[in-house]
Amino acid sequence: MAGLIVRKDIDLVRERSDLKGIVEEYVTLRSAGVxxxxxxxxxxxxxxxxxxxRPGVGTYHCFGCGEHGDVISFLMEMEHTSFTETVERLASRAGVELHYEDGQGPDRAEVGRRQRLLEANKIADEYFRAQLATPEAQTARDFLTGRGFTQEHAVQFSLGYAPQGWSHLLEHLRSQGFRDDELLRASGLFSEGQRGLYDRFRGRLLWPIRDMTGATIGFGARKLDDDDPGPKYLNTPETALYKKSQVLYGIDLAKRAIAKERQLVLVxxxxxxxxxHLSGVGTAVATCGTAFGADHIKVARRLITDDGTGGEVIFTFDGDEAGQKAALKAFDEDHRFLAKTFVAVEPSGMDPCDLRMAKGEEAVRALIASRRPLFxxxxxxxxxxxxxxxxxxxxxxxxxAAPIVAGIKDSVLRPGYERELAGWLGMDPNAVHRAVAQAGRGAGRGEQRPDPVGRPAQDERPAAPRPSIVVPVxxxxxxxxxxRESLEVVLQHPTLLSAEQWTALYQARFTIPQYAAVHHAVKVAGSSGATPSRWVDAVRDAVPEEVAGTVSELAVRDLPARTAEDVDRYCRDIMNRLFALQIVHRKEELLGQLQRLGPEGDHxxxxxxxxxxxxxEAKRRALRAD
Structure with missing residues (x-):
């Protein structure tokens, strides 16, 4: 088994990893100052x-839930990987060669399970794509041609073909060094019968299902032969990688367009x-054999930055009864969005694929443009x-209808839909208005409405004990x-402090318990020779665990400065104010000593x-003049 990764290599991985770039694979980021x-x-x-x-200090912090850390902890949380696996992944990405305490790298057989599964899916993806060009796959190619897709389109979307037979992929992965036990355990690529393992996908057209980073985590397979006894579509079962309630097909292709346009189209x-996508609707994604649910909504909200300032989610459904039920199911989840939700249904019931074949790409764009509010x-x-x-x-x-109209978020639209409803029902508008108002009061008075972001009710949330060292400020x-302001400066811009300022800072006395702990950790990190690239991590390592969040919070707080010159000026002013405050406190102590001496005291x-x-006093005046 491999030893621990040496510390200097871990530090180098942190330094060379692009925190902002990695975070943006999961979160849409916008500028928040210098x-x-x-x-x-x-x-x-x-x-x-x-x-x-704050990429400059390699730290993130959420002021809502308190999560914090560096690029390694971020990826560990998002991908559920171990520390070693995460460092190895980042090292490969950043081109850093790792060394281990026993002098050996990780043995292939001991590589983390998740990384092995990703590798198995990647190899399978490449194998299936190659098979699509074989003579046996002519039926699959004909299927695509019949739906208006060319060979170039198949390459663009990485489509593949699983050949007939029971062990083609199995033998291929075995030849790549994979053991049967790890392939069966969690890959989702194989099933087990009386004679052992066999390929799950056989004689089918395949779509790779990828996560937001572009890693293949599963497959969707369409049957091509009427004699195939299996379902029309067969997806990867639940695995350590593939959770269908969280997966959106096409998210790797659509994520940038979704974030840019703040629009998500669900087909x-x-x-x-x-x-x-081929029709110009680059924000389209689909669920994988399951309804659009709460976990999908979390992904969608992050990508469209669903903060109440815009954004839209458009559902497209078939015009049949099943499509209508799916739309109403989506409406049940509407309260989880702050963005506006719409539905687009083609009058004759065609889905986007059929519509593109029948009427062209413009018709698909027109369908999305014809959306109407989901409510x-x-x-x-x-x-x-x-x-x-x-x-x-x-x-x-x-x-x-009254509760639905009462729940319309836009207060300008609501009266208009009251009048529309009155017309649809042929009723007195005043009677409809009273019914809507009563429905709204009823919801606010006693009916427990779900939280807009799906959190449990207040009395269901566990009460977290307040750490003794972190006191209300x-x-x-x-x-x-x-x-607080001085620690923000010290953590975010340590290189801007002069030697005199560092000396004065070390001598300063902090009175707020959590800030005093951070101040002590700053002195520890400074005396240990922590480099700028590891500065915040070194301070965070030196504080009690309950204060680690405070360090991250101080390291990412926005400073009231718009330019580099403003930052220099602000940092200097803040440190001078801290030192001036320290001088005031010291003068108060000395004046108290004088008062206690009295007229007969020691001359x-x-x-x-x-x-x-x-x-x-001379120092205080000098600081004011600075």
């Missing part, structure tokens, strides 16, 4: 961005994603269940503010205190 970026936290659901990243199938679709769909020619039917329809307390002590007071 050297600072922020976005929706990937670790919890939130309405407004509170996740801050129903793999060919629909292809048709949408309107839900209202109209519900009205069909009532006989509007009877008083009882209209009353029932109003009871169905009054934001109006000037001492606390000076201590030499009186002169010493007076001399120190004069020196302190």
């Amino acid at each position: 050297g600072s970026f922020k976005g929706l936290c990937p670790f919890h659901d939130e309405r407004t961005p509170s996740f801050h990243v 129903e199938g793999y060919t629909d994603v292809m048709a949408a 309107e679709f839900a209202i109209r769909a519900g009205l069909k269940d009532h006989d509007l020619d009877t008083v009882e039917g209209r009353a029932g329809a109003l009871r169905h 009054d934001p109006r307390d000037p001492t606390a503010r000076r201590e 030499d002590e009186f002169l010493r205190i007076n001399g120190e007071l004069m020196e302190l």
Whole structure:
């Protein structure tokens, strides 16, 4: 078994890894000042961005949930990998050669399970793509041609073919050094029968399913032969890599367009994603054999930066009964979005793939442009269940529709839809308005509505004990503010401090317990010779565990400075204010000593205190003049 990775290599990996670039594979980041970026936290659901990243100090911190750390901890949390696996992955990405304490690198058989599974899926992906060009795959190529896709399109979307037979892929992976036990355990590529392992996918057209980093984590397979007894579509089963409730097909292709346009279009199938992208709708994705649920919504919200300032989610469904049920299921989850939600249904019931074949790519774009609010679709769909020619039917329809209209987020749209509803029902607008208002009051009075971001009710949340060293801080307390601001400067811009400022900082006395702990850790990290690239990590390592979050928070807080010159000036001013405050406190102590001496006190002590007071006053004036 390999030994521990030597510390200097770990530090080098941190230094050479692009924290911002890696975070942006999961979170849409926007500028938040000089050297600072922020976005929706990937670790919890939130309405407004509170996740801050400072690449210059290699640190992230969420002011909402408190998650914090460096590039290694971020990737460990996002990918659920061990420390060693994560460092090895980053090292490979950054071109860093790792060394181990026993002088050996990791043996292939001992590489982390997740990395082995990713490698198996990658090799399978390459194998299937090569098979699509073989004579046996003519049926698969004909299927694609029949749906308007060319060979170039197949390459663009990395399509493949699983040949007939029971062990083609199995033998190929065995030849690459994979053991049967690891392939069966969690890869999802094989099944087990009385005679042992056999290929799960046989005689099928395959789409690779990838995560946001572009890593292949599973496959979707379409049968081509009517004699195939299996389902029309066969997906990878649940594995350590593939969780269908969290996976969106096409997310690796669409993520940048989704983030840029703040739009996500949900279609129903793999060919629909292809048709949408080829038609210019680059924000299209699809679920993989399951309904669009809460975990999918978390992914969508992060990508569109769902903070209430815009963004839209468009659902496309077939026009049949199943499509209508899917739309209403999506409406049940609408409350989880701050963005506007829409539905686009082609009148004749065609999906994007059929529509592209029948009417061309412009028709697909027109379908998305014809979207209508999801709540309107839900209202109209519900009205069909009532006989509007009877008083009882209209009353029932109003009871169905009033809560939906009351829940419309846009207060400008709501009155308009009250009037629309009155027209659809043939009822007095005032009566409809009263019903909507009553439905709104009922929801606010007693009916427990789900939290907009899916958090449990307050009484369901476990109460976290407050760490004893981290005490509440009054934001109006000037001492606390000076201590906090100075630590922000020291952590974010340590190279801007002069030798004199470092000396004065070391001698300063901090009074807020958590800030005092950070101040002590700064002195420890400074005396240990921590380099700028490891500065924040060294400070974080030197504080008690409950204060580590405070270090990360101070390291990413926005400074009120817009340019590099502003940063220099701000840092100098903040440190001068801290030292001035320290001088004031020291003068107060000395004046107290003088008062206690009294007129009959020690004359030499009186002169010493007076001399120190004069020196302190001179320093204070010099700081003000700086």
